[in-house]
Amino acid sequence: MIRVLVVDDEALIRTGFQRILDAADDIEVVAAVPGREAVQTAQERRPDVVLLDIRMPDVDGLTVLADLRGLREPPVVAMLTTFDMDEYVATALRRGAAGFLLKDTDPEELPFLVRALADGGTVLSYKVTRAVVDGYLEAGCQGPDxxxxxxxxxxxxxxxxxxxxxxxxxxxxxxxxxxxxxxxxxxxxxxxxxxxxxxxxxxxxxxxxxxxxxxxxxxxx
Missing domain, CATH: 1.10.10.10 (Winged helix-like DNA-binding domain superfamily/Winged helix DNA-binding domain)
Known part of the structure; x- marks a missing residue:
């Protein structure tokens, strides 16, 4: 079973993602929590994959990302985004984000994306890659030549x-x-x-x- 933690301050988003993923035979949502509970919950429930909102009102999603990646056995973390926050993209990459999921991802695709993340893949389609690259470059982080x-x-x-x-x-x-x-x-x-x-x-x-x-x-x- 792929153990997933959903982190978002909107209860509707958490509930929606949980219902979609729990319907898959090989995926278990071990918890769906707001941002302030993410790190402690990850330590207790030890998920394989965390779906983390990049922007939350009560806690900085990028800080949560860094804290999650700093755990002794860090989970794979993919950021949930609507791509209206290009200035956050470069920082998320530097702090170890494994991919970016659009919040309006087709429900049928979501389990496949989670499986790819758990297996070491990325979740960057051409459309998503283009948006991430644009934000990455606009943030002034050219990265390796x-x-x-x-x-x-x-x-x-x-x-x-x-x-x-x-x-x-x-x-x-x-x-x-x-x-x-x-x-x-x-x-x-x-x-x-x-x-x-x-x-x-x-x-x-x-x-x-x-x-x-x-x-x-x-x-x-």
Whole structure:
């Protein structure tokens, strides 16, 4: 079972996410709490994945993110957002956010996104990636130079593209006919060579370098 903690100060959001995720056979929402209860609840319930509102009235979501990532066994944390807060994006990335979920995500997609997060994937579709990149750059955080990609082998570059597309380690292994352990080793090497702290930051670097193709309906012509 994938254990999930939902953190949002709006009871309606918490209840909605909990009902959707609890309907999945392999996901259990261990708690749904407001921001001020997030860290203590995470310590007590030890979730695998935390869905955390990036902006809450009673506590700073970015501070909660840093506290969660600072735990002895930190959960994977994805930020819940409406993308009207570009100034927060760079800080969330630096503090270890594993992805960004739109609050109006299609309910049918939500369990798949949580599974991807639990398996080490990202939740950045092309639309989300573009919004995150825009906010990241506007915040003045250029991050590592794209020339650092030259240090990657061809196999590592191929893995990076799939990471940037949001695939989990299991999905990448299936796509490339590799073992999951080999994919994990490649991802670790990629993060080290690119000098980034998370898969999301690696994905952003790949996007900035033009390694990703937009969906067909977004391509010119």
């Amino acid at each position: 794209v020339r650092s990609l030259d240090a990657l082998t061809d196999r590592e570059r191929a893995v990076l593209v799939l990471v940037a597309e949001g695939l989990s380690n299991v999905d990448i292994a299936a796509r490339m006919h590799l073992s999951t352990g080999t994919v994990k080793d490649h991802v670790s090497a990629i993060l080290t060579k690119l000098e980034v702290g998370s898969r999301v930051q690696a994905a952003l670097l790949a996007e900035r370098a033009g390694l990703l193709r937009p969906p067909r309906d977004l391509e010119p012509g």
